[in-house]
Amino acid sequence: xxxxxxxxxxxxxxxxxxxxxELIRFSWLILGIAALLGWYLYKGKASQPxxxxxxxxxxxxETSGTDQGFMQQVLGSGLLGFASGGSANDLSSGxxxxxxxxxxxxxxxxxxxxxxxxKKTFLDKDGVAKEDYLINHYVDIFxxxxxxxxxxxxxADVYITHDSTSLFTEQENSILLTxxxxxxxxxxSNEILQGGILSLSFKTTxxxxxxxFLRTLYSALDEYYTEKSVEKQRKIYVAAVARRDSLRNAMxxxxxxxxxxxxxxxASARGQHSTAIEIQFLARMLTGEMEAYFMAIRNxxxxxxxxxxxxxxxxxxDKPIYPLGVDRPNAFLYLIIGILAGGFIGTVLVIGQKxxxxxxxxxxxxxxxxxxxxxxxxxxxxxxTA
Numbered sequence: 001x002x003x004x005x006x007x008x009x010x011x012x013x014x015x016x017x018x019x020x021x022e023l024i025r026f027s028w029l030i031l032g033i034a035a036l037l038g039w040y041l042y043k044g045k046a047s048q049p050x051x052x053x054x055x056x057x058x059x060x061x062e063t064s065g066t067d068q069g070f071m072q073q074v075l076g077s078g079l080l081g082f083a084s085g086g087s088a089n090d091l092s093s094g095x096x097x098x099x100x101x102x103x104x105x106x107x108x109x110x111x112x113x114x115x116x117x118x119k120k121t122f123l124d125k126d127g128v129a130k131e132d133y134l135i136n137h138y139v140d141i142f143x144x145x146x147x148x149x150x151x152x153x154x155x156a157d158v159y160i161t162h163d164s165t166s167l168f169t170e171q172e173n174s175i176l177l178t179x180x181x182x183x184x185x186x187x188x189s190n191e192i193l194q195g196g197i198l199s200l201s202f203k204t205t206x207x208x209x210x211x212x213f214l215r216t217l218y219s220a221l222d223e224y225y226t227e228k229s230v231e232k233q234r235k236i237y238v239a240a241v242a243r244r245d246s247l248r249n250a251m252x253x254x255x256x257x258x259x260x261x262x263x264x265x266x267a268s269a270r271g272q273h274s275t276a277i278e279i280q281f282l283a284r285m286l287t288g289e290m291e292a293y294f295m296a297i298r299n300x301x302x303x304x305x306x307x308x309x310x311x312x313x314x315x316x317x318d319k320p321i322y323p324l325g326v327d328r329p330n331a332f333l334y335l336i337i338g339i340l341a342g343g344f345i346g347t348v349l350v351i352g353q354k355x356x357x358x359x360x361x362x363x364x365x366x367x368x369x370x371x372x373x374x375x376x377x378x379x380x381x382x383x384x385t386a
Contacts, residue, residue: 022354023347030346037345038338045329052207053327054214054320056200057193060098061315099196102314105221106190106200109180114220116179117163120212133160134213138179141206188217197317207324214320222314229313 023030105111116135124130124140136159139145148156158171168176190200202214 019351019354023350026346026350030343030350033346033349034339034342037342038335041338042331042335045331045334048329049205051203051205051327052210053201053203053325054210055318055325056202056214056218056320057197057317058200058218059195059197059315059317060102061313096196099192099198102198102221102225103190103192105225106188106217107184109177111217111221111224112180112183112188113165113176114224115213115217116176117160117165118216118220120216122208122212133163134209134216135160135176135179137209138182138213139175141209142182142204144178203327207322210324211320211322218314218316218319226313 116138117133119131120134120137121129121131122137122141145156155171155174158169158175160172160175165173165176187204188200188202190198193199200214200218202210202217204210204213
């Protein structure tokens with residue numbers, strides 16, 4: 001038994017030795033594959049340009065929600081019923097839902113359009129300062145116009161000259177959609193951090209464009225979101241004023257009708273009651289004026305909410321500043337990865353081809369033994385003599 005075990009270990013060592021020398025024999029192939037793959041990955045990453053990342057973090061200003069709750073207390077649920085019955089996705093819903101709304105707005109074409117159709121100044125290829133819409137700067141800086149010219153597309157010579165999207169031609173819309181999809185797919189990203197803080201990132205190969213576009217995008221979001229929120233409060237204010245005027249008109253009409261009825265009913269009423277009626281009328285007018293004044297105070301609270309620009313709904317935390325963060329591909333790391341991956345692939349190929357070769361050799365040896373056995377059958381057994 002020990003002899004068989006020793007023989008088995010010897011066979012294993014023989015096989016291992018055979019594969020080792022096979023690897024030495026084809027080491028040139030392994031090294032060649034490793035070098036080629038390492039160089040390929042290295043060149044691929046080294047040729048990628050540096051990306052400049054602008055970051056903007058901001059949050060919802062909680063005082064906005066507090067003001068609205070105060071308004072609902074002052075004006076009453078009857079007047080604000082239409083405002084309090086909104087869905088969870090409404091701009092004036094809870095803070096969690098509002099953050100979700102902001103995330104969707106940041107990806108919407110409306111907000112990105114507002115940013116792209118703002119004018120900023122950049123240096124052109126000749127180093128001359130040029131003021132133009134951000135969308136035209138994008139097309140020029142990132143090579144879209146050159147590519148369109150090479151493809152002989154008609155939009156290559158089209159420039160956006162106004163900010164009214166409703167008057168855009170089909171070609172202008174095509175440019176706008178192309179830039180929009182490029183931005184949302186390759187440049188813009190956002191995430192919600194702890195505490196409901198929104199982090200916004202914009203990454204391009206041009207540092208100035210990353211900086212200017214992200215700041216402009218935040219301003220467009222702030223302006224649009226604030227305007228839409230204030231628009232609802234403006235409706236509340238208009239409803240409050242209309243209700244006040246309606247009640248005052250009804251009061252005046254009732255008073256005049258009462259006086260007219262008494263004057264017609266009794267001739268002596270004019271002498272006996274005119275002074276009292278006039279006093280009563282003036283007293284009620286005073287009461288109405290007081291009510292109107294109190295309503296004006298309430299409306300002032302509505303105006304306070306409408307002036308959200310003084311207390312922004314969005315509160316900036318960290319704005320992008322120069323120099324921006326950079327994202328440089330680590331070409332050396334990919335060189336190492338390529339060498340290791342290439343060495344592994346080469347080793348698998350060498351060992352694989354030896355396994356196949358040894359298997360075919362063993363099968364061929366078995367076939368040879370079967371052929372020899374068929375050609376040289378064993379002699380028939382001899383019968384024992386009596």
